[in-house]
Amino acid sequence: MTAYIIRRILWGIVLLILVSAITFLFFNIFPSVDPAVLRAGRNGSPATIAHIRHELGLDKPLYTQFWVYMKDIFLHFNLGTSYYSGASVLSLIKDRLPATLSLTVGAAILWLVVGVMIGIISAIKRGSLLDRGAMGLALVFVSMPVFWFGLVMLFLFSDDIGRFHILPGAATYVGLTVNPGTWFTSLIMPWIVLAGTSAAIYSRLLRGSLIETMGQDYIRTARAKGLPERRVIWRHGVRSAITPVVTIFGLDVGTLLGGAVITETVFDIPGIGRLNFDAIVHSDFPIVQGTVLLAALFIVVANILVDISYAYLDPRVRYS
Numbered sequence: 001m002t003a004y005i006i007r008r009i010l011w012g013i014v015l016l017i018l019v020s021a022i023t024f025l026f027f028n029i030f031p032s033v034d035p036a037v038l039r040a041g042r043n044g045s046p047a048t049i050a051h052i053r054h055e056l057g058l059d060k061p062l063y064t065q066f067w068v069y070m071k072d073i074f075l076h077f078n079l080g081t082s083y084y085s086g087a088s089v090l091s092l093i094k095d096r097l098p099a100t101l102s103l104t105v106g107a108a109i110l111w112l113v114v115g116v117m118i119g120i121i122s123a124i125k126r127g128s129l130l131d132r133g134a135m136g137l138a139l140v141f142v143s144m145p146v147f148w149f150g151l152v153m154l155f156l157f158s159d160d161i162g163r164f165h166i167l168p169g170a171a172t173y174v175g176l177t178v179n180p181g182t183w184f185t186s187l188i189m190p191w192i193v194l195a196g197t198s199a200a201i202y203s204r205l206l207r208g209s210l211i212e213t214m215g216q217d218y219i220r221t222a223r224a225k226g227l228p229e230r231r232v233i234w235r236h237g238v239r240s241a242i243t244p245v246v247t248i249f250g251l252d253v254g255t256l257l258g259g260a261v262i263t264e265t266v267f268d269i270p271g272i273g274r275l276n277f278d279a280i281v282h283s284d285f286p287i288v289q290g291t292v293l294l295a296a297l298f299i300v301v302a303n304i305l306v307d308i309s310y311a312y313l314d315p316r317v318r319y320s
Helices: 002-029 035-040 046-056 062-076 089-124 129-143 146-157 180-213 217-224 229-241 243-257 261-266 272-281 285-313
Strands: none
Touching: 002 062, 002 285, 035 046, 089 129, 089 180, 089 229, 089 243, 089 261, 089 272, 089 285, 129 180, 146 180, 146 261, 180 229, 180 243, 180 261, 217 229, 229 243, 243 285, 261 272, 272 285
16 A cells, blocks of 8 residues: 555656646747736836846746746745736735635535435435435536526525525635634535535436445345345445545545636635636736646645545455
8 A cells, every 4th residue: 555655646746747847838838928028017118028038037948947947846846926916826825725725625525415415315215206306406406507506696695686685795705713604604605506516416426326336246245144224325335336426526626626716706705716717817827837736736636545545445445
């Protein structure tokens, strides 16, 4: 197991280097706007633009810029400086990360609990009215675009423009340490919106996997030995059937930690996704590069954790 984890970590580092290289080359070979012109403003003189290009190192050969970029990231953990604001990209990400963590962790717990419970009940009650209703509702949630669902929630339940004035609307997020009560209520709608589609997907995926698992020989053997049905379902059925859910759970959480762009934009949550959206609007390449690298890091770590969890969830999986 230890050797396997070390190999995965080394491959993860190689992947991060490749992502960094591809992102750098993409934004420097195909730039949509000159960063020096962006920093100088509309009325920047040629001399000012040339000076800014020299300060940013844009007048150096591309291979030199690439070496400096990679060295800053992997030796000094420096993601560069924003072209638009002049602030450190790493400091901007640190400021926005708590909001993204709050959104992701709450939504992940919600969609995992709801999706797994509905999937188990639908599999056990296969063909019943409850199963058909749950799967039909899951199909509705899968079909709904996140931005549309978010706007519907705001128009129905927000206390400013909503019809029922139940929950805080957009732009009401505050940090957990500032006001825990406001933090919680301001995230209820974003959590529901973000969890709706994922919970529906998880329930359908677990239902299919559990139905197949409950027909295996070792399940019939467990029942023949007189084990309680609850133990057969949870200890032998769900434990083996849940591995596909764990796989996509790790990928989903890793992706969202890199920024839930649509949800954060709809509800005006100052997270990494909103930071990335604003950076794209302003052609602020260092921020985009930093957030892409951060998302890749979260996905790599999530995949390693998922692979390790397989050995504990499914007794048939062994790493040599």
